[in-house]
Amino acid sequence: MLEIFLPHVMLKAKPNLELRIRTLKGDWAIVYDMLSEKDNSGFAWDEHRQLVIAEDVVWDSYINSHKEAGQFRHRSCPYYDQLTAIYTIDRATRKYAETNADIIGEIDVEDIATTNTHEERNNFHGCKVDVSLDEMDLSSTQPQPSRNQ
Numbered sequence: 001m002l003e004i005f006l007p008h009v010m011l012k013a014k015p016n017l018e019l020r021i022r023t024l025k026g027d028w029a030i031v032y033d034m035l036s037e038k039d040n041s042g043f044a045w046d047e048h049r050q051l052v053i054a055e056d057v058v059w060d061s062y063i064n065s066h067k068e069a070g071q072f073r074h075r076s077c078p079y080y081d082q083l084t085a086i087y088t089i090d091r092a093t094r095k096y097a098e099t100n101a102d103i104i105g106e107i108d109v110e111d112i113a114t115t116n117t118h119e120e121r122n123n124f125h126g127c128k129v130d131v132s133l134d135e136m137d138l139s140s141t142q143p144q145p146s147r148n149q
Helices: 002-035 056-065 067-072 080-087 100-126
Strands: 044-046 052-053
Touching: 002 052, 002 067, 044 080, 056 067
Parallel strands: none
Antiparallel strands: 044 052
16 A cells, blocks of 8 residues: 555655755855855854854844845754755856856867867878777787786
């Protein structure tokens, strides 16, 4: 009976897990932005309480322009350090931020350069590009002695 219900449970659990992950990432991003933006000085991270701390003036000013941050004035952000290790890989500073199109374009340029380099090496002095092992004459090759001898 359990096997019959298991796929049904998995189908219900997946959207809930995805929503929870999105929520965690969104909450983390709010806290990360408060702590990492250079114009947001005055915020600090209390490791023991897992809480963003700041003077009331700093909070009031920031919440005026970032309403979503108000929830963290008195609420902890558990796992912040672990989420930072996971999600900062995906984030870039404004100076170095790239769109997906930029990244794909760079990959394509690198692939073309690599392909051209390989073709140039293969065509060097008229060498054939595609040589299979069947076409090679290995009869004059001698076995190499073992290194352990």
